[in-house]
Amino acid sequence: MDEAQAYLDHMVRERGYVLDFHKTLAAEDLDFLRAYNQLIEAAYVDKDVLDARTKELLYSAVLTALGGFPSHIKAHMELAARAGATKQEVLAMLQLLLPAAGVPRFMLGFQVWQEVFQPRKLEPSPAP
Numbered sequence: 001m002d003e004a005q006a007y008l009d010h011m012v013r014e015r016g017y018v019l020d021f022h023k024t025l026a027a028e029d030l031d032f033l034r035a036y037n038q039l040i041e042a043a044y045v046d047k048d049v050l051d052a053r054t055k056e057l058l059y060s061a062v063l064t065a066l067g068g069f070p071s072h073i074k075a076h077m078e079l080a081a082r083a084g085a086t087k088q089e090v091l092a093m094l095q096l097l098l099p100a101a102g103v104p105r106f107m108l109g110f111q112v113w114q115e116v117f118q119p120r121k122l123e124p125s126p127a128p
Contacts, residue, residue, distance in 0.1 A: 003030065004026040004027055004030045005026070007026060007030060007033065007034065007037075008022065008023065008026040011037060014041065014045050015040075015044075015045060016079055016082070017075045017078075017079065019069075019071060019072060019075065020071070022037075044059070051083070052079070052083035052084075053080060053083040053084045053085050055083075056076050056077075056079045056080035056083050056085065057080050057085055057089065057090065057093050059076045059079075059080075060073060060076040060077050060080055060090065060093065060109070061093050061094075061096070061097060063076060064094065064097055064101070064105055064106075064108055064109035064112075065097055065100065065101040065105055067104075067105060067108060070108065070111070070112050070115075073108070073109060073112045074112050074115060074116055077090055077112060077113060077116045077117075078116055081116065081117070087113070087116075087117035087119060090113055090116075090117065091113060091117075094106055094109040094110055094113060097109060
């Protein structure tokens with residue numbers, strides 16, 4: 001298990017996060033996790049053409065448009081924020097998804113956005 005823990009810790013250092021399925025694969029099928037992670041590192045982690053902020057905004061957009069798991073979308077929205085994206089920029093990205101991906105995907109991303117950024121809300125005035 002020490003080898004699996006070391007690899008999981010490596011993933012955290014390289015990506016800045018791990019998801020629950022990474023933890024399970026580390027314990028149950030480390031070889032598969034390594035192969036999976038090599039692809040992700042080649043496409044996502046090791047490429048420096050895009051800055052981290054742009055990369056995380058794009059990753060958040062794609063995950064939302066495809067209907068990804070909220071925890072996965074949240075991880076990338078949080079990484080986008082850590083990389084300098086503002087709550088308004090992330091919201092603008094979600095709004096851009098609406099025409100192409102539709103209301104259900106926008107709402108998925110919007111719910112995650114609310115969880116990550118804790119925006120203020122207005123309440124309607126009481127009826128007279």
